[in-house]
Amino acid sequence: MATRSVVPRADNEGGIGTALKNWALGWINVLIVVTINGLTLTAAAVGFTISGGSSSTSLSVPVSGVVGDWSWWGLKNLRLVDVKAGDATRVVINPDGYNIPLLIDEHWHIMPAATDVDLDTDMDTGAKAAGTDYYVYACTDGATLSFKISANSTVPTGFDAAHSRKIGGFHTLCVAVGAIGGHTLTNYAQTDVLPQSVWDLKHRARCGNNAGMVYDTKSCIWVDIYLASGTGAATASVNGGAISDTRDWNDFVDDGGAVGKRLMTDPEFQLAATGSNEETNIAGSADPGTTAGHTDTAGRRMISNIGCEDMCGVLNQWLQDQSAMYDDNVAAGWYDLPGPKGKLYRPVDTNDVKLFAGGYWNDAANAGSRCRYAGSCRWHTRTNVGARFVSEPR
Known part of the structure; x- marks a missing residue:
């Protein structure tokens, strides 16, 4: 079967024809505004060309004599900032060595x-x-490009907004992992860069704030490293935060939504918790009160392969999933929920169920990545139940 290119019928015309002709003025060499991934370039005499002829999708432009590959910004699989193989104290910018234009x-x-x-x-x-979020900045003195790491989320020390641009970031490990056979983070030291926390302008969470998050390649979501702290717009994933508990499922849904996140699903929890301690709980078998890098009763760090802390045997975590259970005390009808925000209809002998996952500080052998509790309604509040939030990638 023959194929046709989508081209104008004649030079400078906008219809569709069957022979190759030049678009617009024939060459892209007059005033043009190009916007790619938020970068906008206006140029009148820069000499834009379509590299490789009519079949190419690569738009190139020289900047200070160097041709930049603008198509790089449209290739989702290429990273701007990534982990440095074999060195957990570094990240690498432009790991594939492209000529990346940056404004x-x-x-x-x-x-x-x-x-x-x-x-x-x-x-x-x-x-x-x-246990700190750091940001990677591209900086300029007007002529020379350099890079800085800063804990400041707006500008690095020594530069202003006119001479710096945030291009990525990462989170450091809060407590050394120690030796754990088969664990991806075995022997990682305190303050090392968590590999799955590295983000950039093309690889980041849709919520708009990657602080305290890691990426799970299995479920393709960004996951909070820590149990949730704070409520409403102050909800956060932060080292040393006071763990939020004694809140019902509805309240946690609102907390996550206030920061552009949501509760985890059952499969997402299982995948993100892989590598965590199994069938043990936190040392001391008591509520830790704050987020951190804890150890279980066997002396093992309670951390998953991707770097999530306290997923199993610290606090149960509400899941998004809906379930139900037989309850012969329930008559069919509408049930009042907390607050004047509507009611829940329950069929006869059927009660509402929302799952918890992971197990809490005294669950011992019941706790683990596949531990689930299917005995609580959405309006229940407990001191041993918290939440962990996720965000889809942008």
């Missing part, structure tokens, strides 16, 4: 090669800290 306020630069950025030597100020 910093009014300053255009091309990133022509992979560049390592070190948490020890490229920090803007101070020393690295455990």
